[in-house]
Amino acid sequence: MxxxxxxxxxxxxxxxxxxxxxxxxxxxxxxxxxxxxxxxxxxxxxxxxxxxxxxxxxxxxxxxxxxxxxxxxxxxxxxxxxxxxxxxxxxxxxxxxxxxxxxxxxxxxxxxxxxxxxxxxxxxxxxxxxxxxxxxxxxxxxxxxxxxxxxxxxxxxxxxxxxxxxxxxxLDTPRLWFVIIQPGVTIPTEIIFSSSELTRSTKPVKMTDFSIGTKKLFGKNDLEAVAVKQFPEVAEAIKWLGNYGDARMTGSGACVFCAFTEEHQADAALKSVPSQWKAWKAKAMQEHPLAGLL
The missing domain is CATH 3.30.230.10 (Ribosomal Protein S5; domain 2)
Known part of the structure:
Protein backbone atom coordinates (compact mmCIF):
# COMPACT_ATOMS: atom_id res chain seq x y z
CA MET A 1 0.00 0.00 0.00
CA LEU A 171 -19.83 18.04 -21.85
CA ASP A 172 -16.92 18.13 -24.31
CA THR A 173 -15.54 21.63 -24.79
CA PRO A 174 -13.19 23.05 -27.44
CA ARG A 175 -9.41 23.29 -27.19
CA LEU A 176 -8.96 26.80 -25.85
CA TRP A 177 -6.53 28.94 -23.92
CA PHE A 178 -7.61 31.41 -21.26
CA VAL A 179 -6.11 34.50 -19.70
CA ILE A 180 -7.30 34.89 -16.11
CA ILE A 181 -6.93 38.14 -14.17
CA GLN A 182 -7.20 38.59 -10.39
CA PRO A 183 -8.28 42.24 -10.00
CA GLY A 184 -6.85 42.62 -6.50
CA VAL A 185 -10.04 42.14 -4.48
CA THR A 186 -11.57 39.14 -2.71
CA ILE A 187 -15.32 38.68 -3.02
CA PRO A 188 -17.12 36.59 -0.37
CA THR A 189 -19.72 34.46 -2.17
CA GLU A 190 -22.45 35.25 0.35
CA ILE A 191 -22.26 38.99 -0.42
CA ILE A 192 -23.22 38.37 -4.04
CA PHE A 193 -25.90 35.73 -3.47
CA SER A 194 -27.59 37.72 -0.71
CA SER A 195 -27.86 40.90 -2.77
CA SER A 196 -31.38 42.19 -3.45
CA GLU A 197 -30.15 43.25 -6.90
CA LEU A 198 -29.34 39.69 -7.98
CA THR A 199 -31.49 38.46 -10.86
CA ARG A 200 -32.98 35.08 -9.94
CA SER A 201 -35.31 34.48 -12.87
CA THR A 202 -33.17 33.81 -15.94
CA LYS A 203 -34.99 31.52 -18.36
CA PRO A 204 -33.56 27.97 -18.22
CA VAL A 205 -31.62 26.68 -21.23
CA LYS A 206 -30.88 23.19 -22.51
CA MET A 207 -27.40 21.69 -22.71
CA THR A 208 -27.82 21.47 -26.49
CA ASP A 209 -28.26 25.26 -26.58
CA PHE A 210 -24.72 25.76 -25.31
CA SER A 211 -21.96 26.78 -27.68
CA ILE A 212 -18.67 28.56 -27.17
CA GLY A 213 -16.80 31.09 -29.20
CA THR A 214 -14.08 33.55 -28.34
CA LYS A 215 -15.69 36.65 -29.80
CA LYS A 216 -19.00 36.01 -28.06
CA LEU A 217 -19.40 33.62 -25.13
CA PHE A 218 -22.71 31.88 -24.51
CA GLY A 219 -25.20 33.44 -22.11
CA LYS A 220 -23.92 35.58 -19.26
CA ASN A 221 -22.88 35.49 -15.62
CA ASP A 222 -25.86 36.72 -13.60
CA LEU A 223 -23.60 37.37 -10.61
CA GLU A 224 -21.38 39.76 -12.54
CA ALA A 225 -23.83 42.69 -12.57
CA VAL A 226 -23.95 42.62 -8.77
CA ALA A 227 -20.19 42.24 -8.35
CA VAL A 228 -19.17 45.09 -10.64
CA LYS A 229 -21.40 47.55 -8.75
CA GLN A 230 -19.83 46.66 -5.42
CA PHE A 231 -16.29 46.05 -6.68
CA PRO A 232 -15.29 48.51 -9.44
CA GLU A 233 -11.92 46.73 -9.73
CA VAL A 234 -13.78 43.81 -11.33
CA ALA A 235 -15.48 46.13 -13.81
CA GLU A 236 -12.13 47.66 -14.72
CA ALA A 237 -10.54 44.25 -15.36
CA ILE A 238 -13.48 43.12 -17.51
CA LYS A 239 -13.31 46.32 -19.55
CA TRP A 240 -9.56 45.96 -20.13
CA LEU A 241 -9.64 42.26 -20.99
CA GLY A 242 -12.63 42.92 -23.25
CA ASN A 243 -10.20 44.49 -25.73
CA TYR A 244 -9.17 40.91 -26.60
CA GLY A 245 -12.57 39.21 -26.75
CA ASP A 246 -15.67 38.53 -24.67
CA ALA A 247 -14.38 38.91 -21.10
CA ARG A 248 -16.45 37.99 -18.06
CA MET A 249 -16.28 37.09 -14.41
CA THR A 250 -16.13 33.48 -13.25
CA GLY A 251 -18.32 32.24 -10.41
CA SER A 252 -19.09 34.90 -7.83
CA GLY A 253 -15.77 36.60 -8.62
CA ALA A 254 -13.40 38.22 -8.39
CA CYS A 255 -11.37 36.65 -11.24
CA VAL A 256 -12.23 37.46 -14.85
CA PHE A 257 -11.24 35.58 -18.00
CA CYS A 258 -11.13 35.70 -21.77
CA ALA A 259 -10.88 32.74 -24.17
CA PHE A 260 -8.44 32.37 -27.08
CA THR A 261 -8.22 29.76 -29.83
CA GLU A 262 -4.43 29.99 -30.10
CA GLU A 263 -1.77 30.00 -27.38
CA HIS A 264 0.17 32.86 -28.96
CA GLN A 265 -2.94 35.05 -28.73
CA ALA A 266 -3.19 34.33 -25.02
CA ASP A 267 0.54 35.01 -24.61
CA ALA A 268 0.18 38.41 -26.26
CA ALA A 269 -2.70 39.39 -24.00
CA LEU A 270 -0.93 38.11 -20.89
CA LYS A 271 2.16 40.12 -21.72
CA SER A 272 0.09 43.30 -21.86
CA VAL A 273 -1.77 42.88 -18.55
CA PRO A 274 -1.26 46.00 -16.39
CA SER A 275 1.22 45.44 -13.59
CA GLN A 276 -1.28 46.13 -10.78
CA TRP A 277 -3.05 42.83 -11.55
CA LYS A 278 -1.98 39.23 -11.15
CA ALA A 279 -2.68 37.22 -14.27
CA TRP A 280 -2.20 33.68 -15.56
CA LYS A 281 -2.50 31.71 -18.78
CA ALA A 282 -4.36 28.42 -18.56
CA LYS A 283 -5.21 25.68 -21.04
CA ALA A 284 -8.61 24.00 -21.21
CA MET A 285 -8.66 20.40 -19.95
CA GLN A 286 -11.29 17.75 -20.63
CA GLU A 287 -10.56 15.53 -17.62
CA HIS A 288 -9.42 15.95 -14.02
CA PRO A 289 -5.74 14.90 -13.68
CA LEU A 290 -6.62 12.47 -10.84
CA ALA A 291 -9.64 10.92 -12.57
CA GLY A 292 -7.71 7.65 -12.88
CA LEU A 293 -7.71 7.18 -9.10
CA LEU A 294 -11.42 6.36 -9.19
Missing part, protein backbone atom coordinates in the same frame (compact mmCIF):
# COMPACT_ATOMS: atom_id res chain seq x y z
CA UNK A 2 1.47 3.41 -0.95
CA UNK A 3 2.20 5.71 1.95
CA UNK A 4 2.48 9.00 0.08
CA UNK A 5 1.00 10.85 -2.87
CA UNK A 6 2.81 14.05 -3.79
CA UNK A 7 2.16 16.84 -6.29
CA UNK A 8 -1.56 16.04 -6.57
CA UNK A 9 -3.21 18.76 -8.70
CA UNK A 10 -6.33 20.57 -7.57
CA UNK A 11 -7.28 22.37 -10.79
CA UNK A 12 -9.23 25.58 -11.17
CA UNK A 13 -12.60 25.79 -12.88
CA UNK A 14 -14.14 28.53 -14.97
CA UNK A 15 -17.86 29.13 -15.28
CA UNK A 16 -18.26 29.67 -19.03
CA UNK A 17 -21.70 31.05 -18.21
CA UNK A 18 -23.70 31.15 -14.97
CA UNK A 19 -27.45 31.70 -14.86
CA UNK A 20 -29.53 31.95 -11.67
CA UNK A 21 -32.90 30.43 -12.54
CA UNK A 22 -34.62 30.40 -9.15
CA UNK A 23 -34.32 29.90 -5.43
CA UNK A 24 -35.29 26.95 -3.25
CA UNK A 25 -37.29 27.21 -0.05
CA UNK A 26 -34.11 26.53 1.95
CA UNK A 27 -32.41 29.58 0.42
CA UNK A 28 -30.12 27.76 -1.99
CA UNK A 29 -30.06 29.24 -5.48
CA UNK A 30 -30.92 27.19 -8.56
CA UNK A 31 -28.25 27.54 -11.22
CA UNK A 32 -27.29 26.54 -14.71
CA UNK A 33 -23.64 26.70 -15.69
CA UNK A 34 -20.88 25.07 -17.69
CA UNK A 35 -17.86 24.12 -15.60
CA UNK A 36 -14.57 24.17 -17.50
CA UNK A 37 -11.44 22.59 -16.01
CA UNK A 38 -8.14 24.42 -16.68
CA UNK A 39 -4.52 23.52 -16.00
CA UNK A 40 -3.97 26.19 -13.34
CA UNK A 41 -3.94 24.49 -9.96
CA UNK A 42 -2.97 24.10 -6.34
CA UNK A 43 -0.73 21.16 -5.45
CA UNK A 44 -1.40 18.88 -2.49
CA UNK A 45 0.90 16.38 -0.80
CA UNK A 46 -0.34 13.47 1.31
CA UNK A 47 1.42 11.20 3.79
CA UNK A 48 -0.38 8.40 5.62
CA UNK A 49 -0.26 8.38 9.42
CA UNK A 50 -0.79 5.22 11.47
CA UNK A 51 -2.88 7.11 14.01
CA UNK A 52 -6.17 8.78 13.09
CA UNK A 53 -4.93 12.38 13.27
CA UNK A 54 -5.38 14.78 10.35
CA UNK A 55 -2.67 17.41 10.27
CA UNK A 56 -2.21 20.27 7.79
CA UNK A 57 1.52 20.77 7.47
CA UNK A 58 1.20 24.11 5.65
CA UNK A 59 0.11 27.39 7.18
CA UNK A 60 -2.50 29.24 5.10
CA UNK A 61 -3.04 32.83 6.26
CA UNK A 62 -6.65 33.51 7.15
CA UNK A 63 -7.68 29.83 7.07
CA UNK A 64 -7.51 28.08 10.47
CA UNK A 65 -6.60 24.40 10.17
CA UNK A 66 -9.80 23.15 11.80
CA UNK A 67 -12.07 25.03 9.36
CA UNK A 68 -10.03 24.25 6.22
CA UNK A 69 -12.12 22.31 3.68
CA UNK A 70 -9.16 19.98 3.17
CA UNK A 71 -9.12 18.96 6.84
CA UNK A 72 -12.91 18.72 6.95
CA UNK A 73 -12.90 16.54 3.81
CA UNK A 74 -10.34 14.16 5.30
CA UNK A 75 -12.34 13.77 8.52
CA UNK A 76 -15.58 13.28 6.62
CA UNK A 77 -13.90 10.56 4.57
CA UNK A 78 -12.64 8.83 7.72
CA UNK A 79 -16.20 8.68 9.05
CA UNK A 80 -17.58 7.38 5.75
CA UNK A 81 -14.91 4.65 5.44
CA UNK A 82 -15.51 3.61 9.04
CA UNK A 83 -19.26 3.33 8.43
CA UNK A 84 -18.84 1.41 5.18
CA UNK A 85 -16.23 -0.93 6.69
CA UNK A 86 -18.44 -1.81 9.65
CA UNK A 87 -21.28 -2.77 7.30
CA UNK A 88 -19.10 -4.76 4.89
CA UNK A 89 -16.69 -6.40 7.31
CA UNK A 90 -18.93 -6.45 10.37
CA UNK A 91 -16.08 -5.34 12.62
CA UNK A 92 -14.64 -2.14 14.00
CA UNK A 93 -12.40 -0.22 11.60
CA UNK A 94 -9.36 1.63 12.84
CA UNK A 95 -9.04 4.70 10.62
CA UNK A 96 -5.70 5.96 9.38
CA UNK A 97 -4.68 9.61 9.45
CA UNK A 98 -2.75 11.91 7.17
CA UNK A 99 -0.34 14.79 6.98
CA UNK A 100 -1.47 17.16 4.23
CA UNK A 101 0.66 19.85 2.61
CA UNK A 102 -0.87 22.48 0.35
CA UNK A 103 0.84 24.70 -2.23
CA UNK A 104 -1.71 27.47 -2.81
CA UNK A 105 -1.62 29.01 -6.28
CA UNK A 106 -5.33 29.63 -6.78
CA UNK A 107 -6.49 32.88 -5.19
CA UNK A 108 -9.08 32.67 -2.44
CA UNK A 109 -12.36 34.43 -3.16
CA UNK A 110 -11.57 34.35 -6.87
CA UNK A 111 -14.41 32.24 -8.23
CA UNK A 112 -11.99 29.57 -9.44
CA UNK A 113 -13.16 26.91 -6.98
CA UNK A 114 -9.82 26.59 -5.20
CA UNK A 115 -11.13 25.44 -1.81
CA UNK A 116 -13.64 23.06 -3.38
CA UNK A 117 -11.01 21.63 -5.70
CA UNK A 118 -8.59 21.12 -2.80
CA UNK A 119 -11.32 19.24 -0.92
CA UNK A 120 -12.09 17.03 -3.94
CA UNK A 121 -8.42 16.20 -4.46
CA UNK A 122 -8.20 15.30 -0.76
CA UNK A 123 -11.15 12.92 -1.04
CA UNK A 124 -9.73 11.24 -4.15
CA UNK A 125 -6.16 10.94 -2.87
CA UNK A 126 -6.98 9.72 0.64
CA UNK A 127 -9.65 7.29 -0.57
CA UNK A 128 -6.84 5.78 -2.67
CA UNK A 129 -4.15 5.88 0.03
CA UNK A 130 -6.43 4.57 2.77
CA UNK A 131 -7.92 1.97 0.42
CA UNK A 132 -11.33 3.26 1.42
CA UNK A 133 -13.11 1.68 -1.52
CA UNK A 134 -15.64 4.49 -1.94
CA UNK A 135 -17.01 4.94 -5.44
CA UNK A 136 -17.03 8.21 -7.37
CA UNK A 137 -20.74 8.56 -6.61
CA UNK A 138 -20.18 8.03 -2.89
CA UNK A 139 -17.39 10.61 -2.86
CA UNK A 140 -19.59 13.09 -4.75
CA UNK A 141 -22.29 12.68 -2.09
CA UNK A 142 -19.69 13.41 0.60
CA UNK A 143 -18.40 16.37 -1.38
CA UNK A 144 -21.83 17.97 -1.54
CA UNK A 145 -21.78 18.18 2.26
CA UNK A 146 -18.68 20.39 1.95
CA UNK A 147 -19.82 22.69 -0.87
CA UNK A 148 -21.89 22.83 -4.04
CA UNK A 149 -18.82 22.90 -6.34
CA UNK A 150 -17.03 19.91 -4.80
CA UNK A 151 -19.06 17.22 -6.65
CA UNK A 152 -18.04 18.73 -10.00
CA UNK A 153 -14.33 18.23 -9.32
CA UNK A 154 -15.05 14.63 -8.27
CA UNK A 155 -17.17 14.12 -11.40
CA UNK A 156 -13.87 14.54 -13.19
CA UNK A 157 -15.03 15.99 -16.53
CA UNK A 158 -16.22 19.29 -17.91
CA UNK A 159 -19.93 19.49 -17.27
CA UNK A 160 -23.24 21.21 -17.82
CA UNK A 161 -24.54 21.71 -14.28
CA UNK A 162 -27.98 22.38 -12.86
CA UNK A 163 -29.71 22.40 -9.47
CA UNK A 164 -27.36 23.94 -6.92
CA UNK A 165 -24.49 22.67 -9.08
CA UNK A 166 -24.74 18.99 -8.19
CA UNK A 167 -26.73 17.77 -11.23
CA UNK A 168 -23.99 17.16 -13.80
CA UNK A 169 -23.89 16.05 -17.43
CA UNK A 170 -20.63 15.39 -19.26
Missing amino acids: PRTLNNCPAPAKLNLFLHVTGRRADGYHLLQTVFQLVDFNDLLHFEVRDDDLIRRSTDIPGVPEQSDLVVRAARLLQTAIRAKSSVVAGSAYKPLGANIGIEKNLPMGGGLGGGSSDAATTLMALNHLWQGGLSREELMALGLQLGADVPFFLFGRNAFAEGIGESLQK
Whole structure:
Protein backbone atom coordinates (compact mmCIF):
# COMPACT_ATOMS: atom_id res chain seq x y z
CA MET A 1 0.00 0.00 0.00
CA PRO A 2 1.47 3.41 -0.95
CA ARG A 3 2.20 5.71 1.95
CA THR A 4 2.48 9.00 0.08
CA LEU A 5 1.00 10.85 -2.87
CA ASN A 6 2.81 14.05 -3.79
CA ASN A 7 2.16 16.84 -6.29
CA CYS A 8 -1.56 16.04 -6.57
CA PRO A 9 -3.21 18.76 -8.70
CA ALA A 10 -6.33 20.57 -7.57
CA PRO A 11 -7.28 22.37 -10.79
CA ALA A 12 -9.23 25.58 -11.17
CA LYS A 13 -12.60 25.79 -12.88
CA LEU A 14 -14.14 28.53 -14.97
CA ASN A 15 -17.86 29.13 -15.28
CA LEU A 16 -18.26 29.67 -19.03
CA PHE A 17 -21.70 31.05 -18.21
CA LEU A 18 -23.70 31.15 -14.97
CA HIS A 19 -27.45 31.70 -14.86
CA VAL A 20 -29.53 31.95 -11.67
CA THR A 21 -32.90 30.43 -12.54
CA GLY A 22 -34.62 30.40 -9.15
CA ARG A 23 -34.32 29.90 -5.43
CA ARG A 24 -35.29 26.95 -3.25
CA ALA A 25 -37.29 27.21 -0.05
CA ASP A 26 -34.11 26.53 1.95
CA GLY A 27 -32.41 29.58 0.42
CA TYR A 28 -30.12 27.76 -1.99
CA HIS A 29 -30.06 29.24 -5.48
CA LEU A 30 -30.92 27.19 -8.56
CA LEU A 31 -28.25 27.54 -11.22
CA GLN A 32 -27.29 26.54 -14.71
CA THR A 33 -23.64 26.70 -15.69
CA VAL A 34 -20.88 25.07 -17.69
CA PHE A 35 -17.86 24.12 -15.60
CA GLN A 36 -14.57 24.17 -17.50
CA LEU A 37 -11.44 22.59 -16.01
CA VAL A 38 -8.14 24.42 -16.68
CA ASP A 39 -4.52 23.52 -16.00
CA PHE A 40 -3.97 26.19 -13.34
CA ASN A 41 -3.94 24.49 -9.96
CA ASP A 42 -2.97 24.10 -6.34
CA LEU A 43 -0.73 21.16 -5.45
CA LEU A 44 -1.40 18.88 -2.49
CA HIS A 45 0.90 16.38 -0.80
CA PHE A 46 -0.34 13.47 1.31
CA GLU A 47 1.42 11.20 3.79
CA VAL A 48 -0.38 8.40 5.62
CA ARG A 49 -0.26 8.38 9.42
CA ASP A 50 -0.79 5.22 11.47
CA ASP A 51 -2.88 7.11 14.01
CA ASP A 52 -6.17 8.78 13.09
CA LEU A 53 -4.93 12.38 13.27
CA ILE A 54 -5.38 14.78 10.35
CA ARG A 55 -2.67 17.41 10.27
CA ARG A 56 -2.21 20.27 7.79
CA SER A 57 1.52 20.77 7.47
CA THR A 58 1.20 24.11 5.65
CA ASP A 59 0.11 27.39 7.18
CA ILE A 60 -2.50 29.24 5.10
CA PRO A 61 -3.04 32.83 6.26
CA GLY A 62 -6.65 33.51 7.15
CA VAL A 63 -7.68 29.83 7.07
CA PRO A 64 -7.51 28.08 10.47
CA GLU A 65 -6.60 24.40 10.17
CA GLN A 66 -9.80 23.15 11.80
CA SER A 67 -12.07 25.03 9.36
CA ASP A 68 -10.03 24.25 6.22
CA LEU A 69 -12.12 22.31 3.68
CA VAL A 70 -9.16 19.98 3.17
CA VAL A 71 -9.12 18.96 6.84
CA ARG A 72 -12.91 18.72 6.95
CA ALA A 73 -12.90 16.54 3.81
CA ALA A 74 -10.34 14.16 5.30
CA ARG A 75 -12.34 13.77 8.52
CA LEU A 76 -15.58 13.28 6.62
CA LEU A 77 -13.90 10.56 4.57
CA GLN A 78 -12.64 8.83 7.72
CA THR A 79 -16.20 8.68 9.05
CA ALA A 80 -17.58 7.38 5.75
CA ILE A 81 -14.91 4.65 5.44
CA ARG A 82 -15.51 3.61 9.04
CA ALA A 83 -19.26 3.33 8.43
CA LYS A 84 -18.84 1.41 5.18
CA SER A 85 -16.23 -0.93 6.69
CA SER A 86 -18.44 -1.81 9.65
CA VAL A 87 -21.28 -2.77 7.30
CA VAL A 88 -19.10 -4.76 4.89
CA ALA A 89 -16.69 -6.40 7.31
CA GLY A 90 -18.93 -6.45 10.37
CA SER A 91 -16.08 -5.34 12.62
CA ALA A 92 -14.64 -2.14 14.00
CA TYR A 93 -12.40 -0.22 11.60
CA LYS A 94 -9.36 1.63 12.84
CA PRO A 95 -9.04 4.70 10.62
CA LEU A 96 -5.70 5.96 9.38
CA GLY A 97 -4.68 9.61 9.45
CA ALA A 98 -2.75 11.91 7.17
CA ASN A 99 -0.34 14.79 6.98
CA ILE A 100 -1.47 17.16 4.23
CA GLY A 101 0.66 19.85 2.61
CA ILE A 102 -0.87 22.48 0.35
CA GLU A 103 0.84 24.70 -2.23
CA LYS A 104 -1.71 27.47 -2.81
CA ASN A 105 -1.62 29.01 -6.28
CA LEU A 106 -5.33 29.63 -6.78
CA PRO A 107 -6.49 32.88 -5.19
CA MET A 108 -9.08 32.67 -2.44
CA GLY A 109 -12.36 34.43 -3.16
CA GLY A 110 -11.57 34.35 -6.87
CA GLY A 111 -14.41 32.24 -8.23
CA LEU A 112 -11.99 29.57 -9.44
CA GLY A 113 -13.16 26.91 -6.98
CA GLY A 114 -9.82 26.59 -5.20
CA GLY A 115 -11.13 25.44 -1.81
CA SER A 116 -13.64 23.06 -3.38
CA SER A 117 -11.01 21.63 -5.70
CA ASP A 118 -8.59 21.12 -2.80
CA ALA A 119 -11.32 19.24 -0.92
CA ALA A 120 -12.09 17.03 -3.94
CA THR A 121 -8.42 16.20 -4.46
CA THR A 122 -8.20 15.30 -0.76
CA LEU A 123 -11.15 12.92 -1.04
CA MET A 124 -9.73 11.24 -4.15
CA ALA A 125 -6.16 10.94 -2.87
CA LEU A 126 -6.98 9.72 0.64
CA ASN A 127 -9.65 7.29 -0.57
CA HIS A 128 -6.84 5.78 -2.67
CA LEU A 129 -4.15 5.88 0.03
CA TRP A 130 -6.43 4.57 2.77
CA GLN A 131 -7.92 1.97 0.42
CA GLY A 132 -11.33 3.26 1.42
CA GLY A 133 -13.11 1.68 -1.52
CA LEU A 134 -15.64 4.49 -1.94
CA SER A 135 -17.01 4.94 -5.44
CA ARG A 136 -17.03 8.21 -7.37
CA GLU A 137 -20.74 8.56 -6.61
CA GLU A 138 -20.18 8.03 -2.89
CA LEU A 139 -17.39 10.61 -2.86
CA MET A 140 -19.59 13.09 -4.75
CA ALA A 141 -22.29 12.68 -2.09
CA LEU A 142 -19.69 13.41 0.60
CA GLY A 143 -18.40 16.37 -1.38
CA LEU A 144 -21.83 17.97 -1.54
CA GLN A 145 -21.78 18.18 2.26
CA LEU A 146 -18.68 20.39 1.95
CA GLY A 147 -19.82 22.69 -0.87
CA ALA A 148 -21.89 22.83 -4.04
CA ASP A 149 -18.82 22.90 -6.34
CA VAL A 150 -17.03 19.91 -4.80
CA PRO A 151 -19.06 17.22 -6.65
CA PHE A 152 -18.04 18.73 -10.00
CA PHE A 153 -14.33 18.23 -9.32
CA LEU A 154 -15.05 14.63 -8.27
CA PHE A 155 -17.17 14.12 -11.40
CA GLY A 156 -13.87 14.54 -13.19
CA ARG A 157 -15.03 15.99 -16.53
CA ASN A 158 -16.22 19.29 -17.91
CA ALA A 159 -19.93 19.49 -17.27
CA PHE A 160 -23.24 21.21 -17.82
CA ALA A 161 -24.54 21.71 -14.28
CA GLU A 162 -27.98 22.38 -12.86
CA GLY A 163 -29.71 22.40 -9.47
CA ILE A 164 -27.36 23.94 -6.92
CA GLY A 165 -24.49 22.67 -9.08
CA GLU A 166 -24.74 18.99 -8.19
CA SER A 167 -26.73 17.77 -11.23
CA LEU A 168 -23.99 17.16 -13.80
CA GLN A 169 -23.89 16.05 -17.43
CA LYS A 170 -20.63 15.39 -19.26
CA LEU A 171 -19.83 18.04 -21.85
CA ASP A 172 -16.92 18.13 -24.31
CA THR A 173 -15.54 21.63 -24.79
CA PRO A 174 -13.19 23.05 -27.44
CA ARG A 175 -9.41 23.29 -27.19
CA LEU A 176 -8.96 26.80 -25.85
CA TRP A 177 -6.53 28.94 -23.92
CA PHE A 178 -7.61 31.41 -21.26
CA VAL A 179 -6.11 34.50 -19.70
CA ILE A 180 -7.30 34.89 -16.11
CA ILE A 181 -6.93 38.14 -14.17
CA GLN A 182 -7.20 38.59 -10.39
CA PRO A 183 -8.28 42.24 -10.00
CA GLY A 184 -6.85 42.62 -6.50
CA VAL A 185 -10.04 42.14 -4.48
CA THR A 186 -11.57 39.14 -2.71
CA ILE A 187 -15.32 38.68 -3.02
CA PRO A 188 -17.12 36.59 -0.37
CA THR A 189 -19.72 34.46 -2.17
CA GLU A 190 -22.45 35.25 0.35
CA ILE A 191 -22.26 38.99 -0.42
CA ILE A 192 -23.22 38.37 -4.04
CA PHE A 193 -25.90 35.73 -3.47
CA SER A 194 -27.59 37.72 -0.71
CA SER A 195 -27.86 40.90 -2.77
CA SER A 196 -31.38 42.19 -3.45
CA GLU A 197 -30.15 43.25 -6.90
CA LEU A 198 -29.34 39.69 -7.98
CA THR A 199 -31.49 38.46 -10.86
CA ARG A 200 -32.98 35.08 -9.94
CA SER A 201 -35.31 34.48 -12.87
CA THR A 202 -33.17 33.81 -15.94
CA LYS A 203 -34.99 31.52 -18.36
CA PRO A 204 -33.56 27.97 -18.22
CA VAL A 205 -31.62 26.68 -21.23
CA LYS A 206 -30.88 23.19 -22.51
CA MET A 207 -27.40 21.69 -22.71
CA THR A 208 -27.82 21.47 -26.49
CA ASP A 209 -28.26 25.26 -26.58
CA PHE A 210 -24.72 25.76 -25.31
CA SER A 211 -21.96 26.78 -27.68
CA ILE A 212 -18.67 28.56 -27.17
CA GLY A 213 -16.80 31.09 -29.20
CA THR A 214 -14.08 33.55 -28.34
CA LYS A 215 -15.69 36.65 -29.80
CA LYS A 216 -19.00 36.01 -28.06
CA LEU A 217 -19.40 33.62 -25.13
CA PHE A 218 -22.71 31.88 -24.51
CA GLY A 219 -25.20 33.44 -22.11
CA LYS A 220 -23.92 35.58 -19.26
CA ASN A 221 -22.88 35.49 -15.62
CA ASP A 222 -25.86 36.72 -13.60
CA LEU A 223 -23.60 37.37 -10.61
CA GLU A 224 -21.38 39.76 -12.54
CA ALA A 225 -23.83 42.69 -12.57
CA VAL A 226 -23.95 42.62 -8.77
CA ALA A 227 -20.19 42.24 -8.35
CA VAL A 228 -19.17 45.09 -10.64
CA LYS A 229 -21.40 47.55 -8.75
CA GLN A 230 -19.83 46.66 -5.42
CA PHE A 231 -16.29 46.05 -6.68
CA PRO A 232 -15.29 48.51 -9.44
CA GLU A 233 -11.92 46.73 -9.73
CA VAL A 234 -13.78 43.81 -11.33
CA ALA A 235 -15.48 46.13 -13.81
CA GLU A 236 -12.13 47.66 -14.72
CA ALA A 237 -10.54 44.25 -15.36
CA ILE A 238 -13.48 43.12 -17.51
CA LYS A 239 -13.31 46.32 -19.55
CA TRP A 240 -9.56 45.96 -20.13
CA LEU A 241 -9.64 42.26 -20.99
CA GLY A 242 -12.63 42.92 -23.25
CA ASN A 243 -10.20 44.49 -25.73
CA TYR A 244 -9.17 40.91 -26.60
CA GLY A 245 -12.57 39.21 -26.75
CA ASP A 246 -15.67 38.53 -24.67
CA ALA A 247 -14.38 38.91 -21.10
CA ARG A 248 -16.45 37.99 -18.06
CA MET A 249 -16.28 37.09 -14.41
CA THR A 250 -16.13 33.48 -13.25
CA GLY A 251 -18.32 32.24 -10.41
CA SER A 252 -19.09 34.90 -7.83
CA GLY A 253 -15.77 36.60 -8.62
CA ALA A 254 -13.40 38.22 -8.39
CA CYS A 255 -11.37 36.65 -11.24
CA VAL A 256 -12.23 37.46 -14.85
CA PHE A 257 -11.24 35.58 -18.00
CA CYS A 258 -11.13 35.70 -21.77
CA ALA A 259 -10.88 32.74 -24.17
CA PHE A 260 -8.44 32.37 -27.08
CA THR A 261 -8.22 29.76 -29.83
CA GLU A 262 -4.43 29.99 -30.10
CA GLU A 263 -1.77 30.00 -27.38
CA HIS A 264 0.17 32.86 -28.96
CA GLN A 265 -2.94 35.05 -28.73
CA ALA A 266 -3.19 34.33 -25.02
CA ASP A 267 0.54 35.01 -24.61
CA ALA A 268 0.18 38.41 -26.26
CA ALA A 269 -2.70 39.39 -24.00
CA LEU A 270 -0.93 38.11 -20.89
CA LYS A 271 2.16 40.12 -21.72
CA SER A 272 0.09 43.30 -21.86
CA VAL A 273 -1.77 42.88 -18.55
CA PRO A 274 -1.26 46.00 -16.39
CA SER A 275 1.22 45.44 -13.59
CA GLN A 276 -1.28 46.13 -10.78
CA TRP A 277 -3.05 42.83 -11.55
CA LYS A 278 -1.98 39.23 -11.15
CA ALA A 279 -2.68 37.22 -14.27
CA TRP A 280 -2.20 33.68 -15.56
CA LYS A 281 -2.50 31.71 -18.78
CA ALA A 282 -4.36 28.42 -18.56
CA LYS A 283 -5.21 25.68 -21.04
CA ALA A 284 -8.61 24.00 -21.21
CA MET A 285 -8.66 20.40 -19.95
CA GLN A 286 -11.29 17.75 -20.63
CA GLU A 287 -10.56 15.53 -17.62
CA HIS A 288 -9.42 15.95 -14.02
CA PRO A 289 -5.74 14.90 -13.68
CA LEU A 290 -6.62 12.47 -10.84
CA ALA A 291 -9.64 10.92 -12.57
CA GLY A 292 -7.71 7.65 -12.88
CA LEU A 293 -7.71 7.18 -9.10
CA LEU A 294 -11.42 6.36 -9.19
